[in-house]
Amino acid sequence: MVLKILFLQFFCLVILISSSSSSSLSDFTNTSNGIDLKLQQAEADPVIVKVSKDASSKFKTVQDALNSIQQPNNKRVIVSIATGVYREKIVIPITLPFITFLGDAKGNSKITWNDSYSTIGSDGKPLETYKSASVAVEADYFIAINMIFKNTAYFPTKVEQAVAIRVTGNKAAFYNCLFYGVQDTLYDHKGLHYFKNCYIQGAVDFVFGDGTSLYEAKVVLLPTALQAPVTDAGALVELN
Numbered sequence: 001m002v003l004k005i006l007f008l009q010f011f012c013l014v015i016l017i018s019s020s021s022s023s024s025l026s027d028f029t030n031t032s033n034g035i036d037l038k039l040q041q042a043e044a045d046p047v048i049v050k051v052s053k054d055a056s057s058k059f060k061t062v063q064d065a066l067n068s069i070q071q072p073n074n075k076r077v078i079v080s081i082a083t084g085v086y087r088e089k090i091v092i093p094i095t096l097p098f099i100t101f102l103g104d105a106k107g108n109s110k111i112t113w114n115d116s117y118s119t120i121g122s123d124g125k126p127l128e129t130y131k132s133a134s135v136a137v138e139a140d141y142f143i144a145i146n147m148i149f150k151n152t153a154y155f156p157t158k159v160e161q162a163v164a165i166r167v168t169g170n171k172a173a174f175y176n177c178l179f180y181g182v183q184d185t186l187y188d189h190k191g192l193h194y195f196k197n198c199y200i201q202g203a204v205d206f207v208f209g210d211g212t213s214l215y216e217a218k219v220v221l222l223p224t225a226l227q228a229p230v231t232d233a234g235a236l237v238e239l240n
């Protein structure tokens with residue numbers, strides 16, 4: 001009986017810890033073996049969700065895959081994204097930590113949208129920089145591997161703030177990712193972020209924000225964004 005009560009208490013404690021959607025400092029500092037406790041629990045039982053443009057996967061859009069995940073999420077969900085251009089605008093809410101976007105190893109899994117500073121939002125006002133992001137990561141512990149994030153707003157006729165990705169959640173990591181835009185491509189908003197073997201392209205303020213990040217990345221300044229040849233393969237050169 002005593003054992004049972006103890007077990008129940010332990011169980012409730014785990015639920016309490018793992019279901020809290022907003023993070024406190026102790027979530028990030030309470031570590032064993034240098035790895036956050038919350039993260040260790042999340043990584044213990046990962047789930048894979050597949051997305052592809054064809055019928056081979058359950059989901060055809062990244063958004064549909066994200067919608068299938070119960071909130072608040074407390075385990076690693078690997079969204080495996082097959083080669084293809086996913087014309088989507090995505091927000092990963094704070095209630096969906098531990099999401100991984102795993103692109104095709106050949107590097108052709110692309111999420112692209114084209115909102116910019118002056119795009120009018122649903123409230124009738126300009127989106128401005130913050131809300132222009134093609135992908136906005138509000139959640140903690142986001143990982144992207146082999147992904148392309150892009151914003152093509154007005155390209156190549158006009159330069160305006162147009163974010164390809166905004167990273168607001170803490171402890172995000174990007175491996176083998178390409179970021180394409182012209183102005184404000186990568187909004188490293190806040191938190192601890194790591195960029196390994198990545199490529200970031202733009203012409204104006206294209207890596208910015210208050211993040212505390214480590215970049216092991218190639219950062220390419222477009223020499224003359226709009227004087228360059230008026231083709232997608234001109235100024236906004238893609239590597240793939």
Ligand SMILES: *[C@@H]1O[C@H](CO)[C@@H](O)[C@H](O)[C@H]1NC(C)=O
Nearest residue numbers: 013017026027029030031037
């Ligand atoms: C750290 O985690 C352990 C195990 O879940 C918990 O008992 C302890 O209260 C936590 N400490 C802080 C400062 O949150």
Ligand SMILES: *[C@@H]1O[C@H](CO)[C@@H](O)[C@H](O)[C@H]1NC(C)=O
Nearest residue numbers: 114115116119152153154155
């Ligand atoms: C975004 O793309 C749509 C569809 O191609 C196009 O109609 C619109 O003009 C574009 N907006 C910007 C700001 O590039």
